Amino acid sequence: MLEEIVIRDLGVISDSRLKLGPGFNALTGETGAGKTMILTALGLLLGERADSSSVRKGQPQAQVHGLWNLAGSRIGETIGAQLDEAALEYNLDELIISRSVSSDGKSRANISAQPVPAGLLQHLGEQLVVVHGQSEQLRLKSGTAQREALDNFGGAELAENLIEFRQAFDAWQEAQRRLTGLKTSVAERLREAEELRLDLKALDAAEPAAGEDVELADLAERLTNLESIRFATASAHESISSEEDSADVLGLLSAARRSLEGAVGYEPRLQPIIEQLRELSATAREAAGELASLLAGLDSDSERSLDEIQNRRAVLNTLMRRYGPSLEEVIGHWEYAGRRLAELDGSDDEIEKLETQVGQLRAALEARAGVISNLRTLAAASLATQVTDELHQLAMPGATLVVSVTPVELGPHGADAVSIQLSSYPGADPRPLGKGASGGELSRIMLAIEVVLANTKTNPTFIFDEVDAGVGGSAAIEIGRRLARLAKNAQVIVVTHLAQVAAFADNHLKVQKSQDGEFTSSSVAPLAEIERVEELARMLSGLTESELGLAHAAELWQLAKQSK
Numbered sequence: 067m068l069e070e071i072v073i074r075d076l077g078v079i080s081d082s083r084l085k086l087g088p089g090f091n092a093l094t095g096e097t098g099a100g101k102t103m104i105l106t107a108l109g110l111l112l113g114e115r116a117d118s119s120s121v122r123k124g125q126p127q128a129q130v131h132g133l134w135n136l137a138g139s140r141i142g143e144t145i146g147a148q149l150d151e152a153a154l155e156y157n158l159d160e161l162i163i164s165r166s167v168s169s170d171g172k173s174r175a176n177i178s179a180q181p182v183p184a185g186l187l188q189h190l191g192e193q194l195v196v197v198h199g200q201s202e203q204l205r206l207k208s209g210t211a212q213r214e215a216l217d218n219f220g221g222a223e224l225a226e227n228l229i230e231f232r233q234a235f236d237a238w239q240e241a242q243r244r245l246t247g248l249k250t251s252v253a254e255r256l257r258e259a260e261e262l263r264l265d266l267k268a269l270d271a272a273e274p275a276a277g278e279d280v281e282l283a284d285l286a287e288r289l290t291n292l293e294s295i296r297f298a299t300a301s302a303h304e305s306i307s308s309e310e311d312s313a314d315v316l317g318l319l320s321a322a323r324r325s326l327e328g329a330v331g332y333e334p335r336l337q338p339i340i341e342q343l344r345e346l347s348a349t350a351r352e353a354a355g356e357l358a359s360l361l362a363g364l365d366s367d368s369e370r371s372l373d374e375i376q377n378r379r380a381v382l383n384t385l386m387r388r389y390g391p392s393l394e395e396v397i398g399h400w401e402y403a404g405r406r407l408a409e410l411d412g413s414d415d416e417i418e419k420l421e422t423q424v425g426q427l428r429a430a431l432e433a434r435a436g437v438i439s440n441l442r443t444l445a446a447a448s449l450a451t452q453v454t455d456e457l458h459q460l461a462m463p464g465a466t467l468v469v470s471v472t473p474v475e476l477g478p479h480g481a482d483a484v485s486i487q488l489s490s491y492p493g494a495d496p497r498p499l500g501k502g503a504s505g506g507e508l509s510r511i512m513l514a515i516e517v518v519l520a521n522t523k524t525n526p527t528f529i530f531d532e533v534d535a536g537v538g539g540s541a542a543i544e545i546g547r548r549l550a551r552l553a554k555n556a557q558v559i560v561v562t563h564l565a566q567v568a569a570f571a572d573n574h575l576k577v578q579k580s581q582d583g584e585f586t587s588s589s590v591a592p593l594a595e596i597e598r599v600e601e602l603a604r605m606l607s608g609l610t611e612s613e614l615g616l617a618h619a620a621e622l623w624q625l626a627k628q629s630k
Contacts, residue, residue: 067086067088067134067135067136067527067557068086068132068133068134068194068195068527068557068559069085069086069087069133069134069135070083070084070085070086070131070132070133071083071084071086071104071107071108071111071130071131071132071133072084072129072130072131072132073103073104073107073128073129073130074128074129074130075121075122075125075127075128075129076103076106076107076120076121076122076128076129076130076167077100077102077103077106077120077122077128077588078100078103078122078579078587078588079100079103079104079107079122079587079588079589079590080122080587080588080589081589082588082589082590083590084104084575084590085573085575085592086557086559086573086575087572087573088553088557088572089550089553089554089557089558089572089573090549090550090552090553090558090560090570090571090572090573091557091558091559091560091571091572091573091574091575092560092562092567092568092570092571092573092574092575093559093560093561093562093575093576093577093590094561094562094563094568094574094575094576094577094601094605095576095577095578095579095588096579097563100577100579100588101561101577103120103588104561104577104590105197105529105531105561106120107130108130108132108195108197108529109197110130110165110167111130111132111163111164111165111187111191112187112188112191112194112195112197113175113184113185113186113187113188113189113190113191114188116165116167116171116173116184117167118167118168118169118170118171120167121167121168121169125169126168126169127166127167127168127169128166128167129164129165129166130164130165130166131162131163131164132162132163132164133160133161133162134161134162134163134194135158135159135160135161136158136159136161137158137159141193141194141526142158144193145158145161145190145193145194146158148186148189148190148193149177152182152186154177154178154180154182155178155180156177156178157178161177161178162176162177162178162179163175163176163177163187163190164176164177164179165184165187175187177190193526194526194527195526195527195528195529196516196526196527196528196529197529197531198508198509198512198513198516198528198529198530198531198533206486206499206512206515207498207499209483209484209485212484212485212486213479213482213483213484215486215515215519216442216445216446216449216469216471216484216486217442217445217479218519219445219448219449219518219519220441220442220444220445221445223441224438224441224442224445227434227437227438227441228438228479228480230434231431231434231435231438231479231480232478232479234427234430234431234434235431235476235477235478236478237427238424238427238428238431241420241423241424241427242424244420245417245420245421245424248416248417248420249417255410258406258410259407259410262403262406262407262410263407265389265399265400265403266400266403266404266407268385269385269389269396269399269400269403272381272382272385274382274385274393274396274397274400276393276394276397277393278382278393279379279382279383279386279393282375282378282379282382283379285375286372286375286376286379299357299360299361302357303354303357303358303361306350306353306354306357307350307351307354315350316347316350316351316354319343319346319347319350320347322343323340323343323344323347326339326340326343327340382396428476431476432476432481435476435480435481435482436481438480438481438482439471439473439480439481439482442471442480442482442484443471446469446470446471446484447469449467449469449518449519450466450467450468450469452518453467453514453515453518454466454467456513456514456517456518456548457510457511457514459541459544459548460510460513460514460537460541460544460545460548461510461536461537461541461544462490462507462510462511464490464491464492465488465489465490465491465511466488466489466492466496467486467487467488467489467511467514467515468485468486468487468488468489468496469484469485469486469487470484470485470487471483471484472485485498486499486515487499488511499511499512507535507536509530509531509532509533509535510533510537510545512530513530513533513545513548513549513552514548516528516552517548517551517552520551520552520554520555520556526556526557527556527557527558527559528552528556528557528558528559529558529559529560529561530549530558530559530560530561531560531561532561533545533549533560533562533567534562534563534564534566534567537564538564538566539566542564542566542567543566543625543626543629545564545566545567546564546566546567546568546569546570546626547570547626547629549567549570550570550571550572550626550629553572563605564605565601565602565603565605565606565619565622566622568601568602568605569602569622569623569625569626570626570629573592574592574593574598574601575590575591575592575593576590576591576592576593576597576601577589577590578590578591598623599616599619599620599623600616600619602619602622602623603615603616603618603619606618606619606622
């Protein structure tokens, strides 16, 4: 709910504070008093374009502040989500929107003292306030808004069917997307499959084994240096145990041991040394034996020749350049290629299954869309009848609202296009809302629609300007009565010239003009009971001091209170 508007130096208003309440708020005042400036101020808060000409003469800037209390409402939840997305701090109990316009045309916007673009105010304003007036865009102008209004009016059964339809529609869309993806990638899948088959052919032929490249590198290194290994092994064996008459390690150790054995009888300390020489001899014989065995088996260590090994390494290197760089990655690709090829070869079966699934989902959607169309058609007839009855009570006796539901291509909201049109008089072709209607007529049309829709949705603040244009008498009373009815479910602010309308207000504000000889200024003040009667008398006859005029105004106010 909009609780307060503070206006400073905007047009004829120097400094004014409007205290607004729940229900029906009426703004009245003499022509030229500044009622238009209040709507201008509200427009600034809602993100409308700033105009420096609206700044009060002689002042550097105009300021407007609006205080909303949105706690506990669905609109508050929506606004809160939008403010969260904008990374703003806020309090839904006291949401303050501010706008300033300088005399040089610069404009600033703030939400709870935080700078924001004016576009954000416009976006939030669409949720907070609905303005019905000659210069305002029609809330139900778009086909989407008209469909949503009819769906809200349609009640719980229609709402449940729409929820289930949307879930089924999303499932159908997902299946369709997968099917389309498979079909449109047939050439790509064929190319991928052919490449994988070539890869598998090469890898199956090579049959690489984990660690094989390292093993072959070591073997190749050994075979390349075989002669050096053979010479070193033979030389070492000859030095330890020579088959010639030349001295070797074993002979020298044996000679050393025999020399010490001849003297050990004289020197017992030589005995441990003799034992060490025996151990060295045994170790040397063991080494000589191992060298002889190694030397004998050098030529039989590898079953493959060096050329065969190098050829195998070349095959593995080619695979690693193509699928590597490591042999482990080559083997990983080999395994992946087999799995992926099996998937691609089975995609034809998947396409067939998806085609069947898509067809079944589509058939179910069309059936549910038919149910929704029937429910919408029934709701459309009821909405048209109720709004038409309202229009007849609002001095538009020949007007007829036409709500049509026509088939269109299946979409996320069904298979219907909803159009709300008006036939201004019997026999006239229905025309889109807002076409061929005056500002006052358009406001009354929207009043009739909003009254009928009021019980079916979460309502923002409604503002009506010129809703009473061109009417009077009993029709004006009916306008006031319907505004009061709408105000039971929403906050309503009405700028009116008719006492018959203002009498139904829960909160009556008067815009008053004053002059000091040089400047004209306006202020806004709430009216107490006696002041309300005087203002109603002024609006009825201009005779605020006439007993007859005051009595007439009091009677009108009592009638309005009893009617509410």
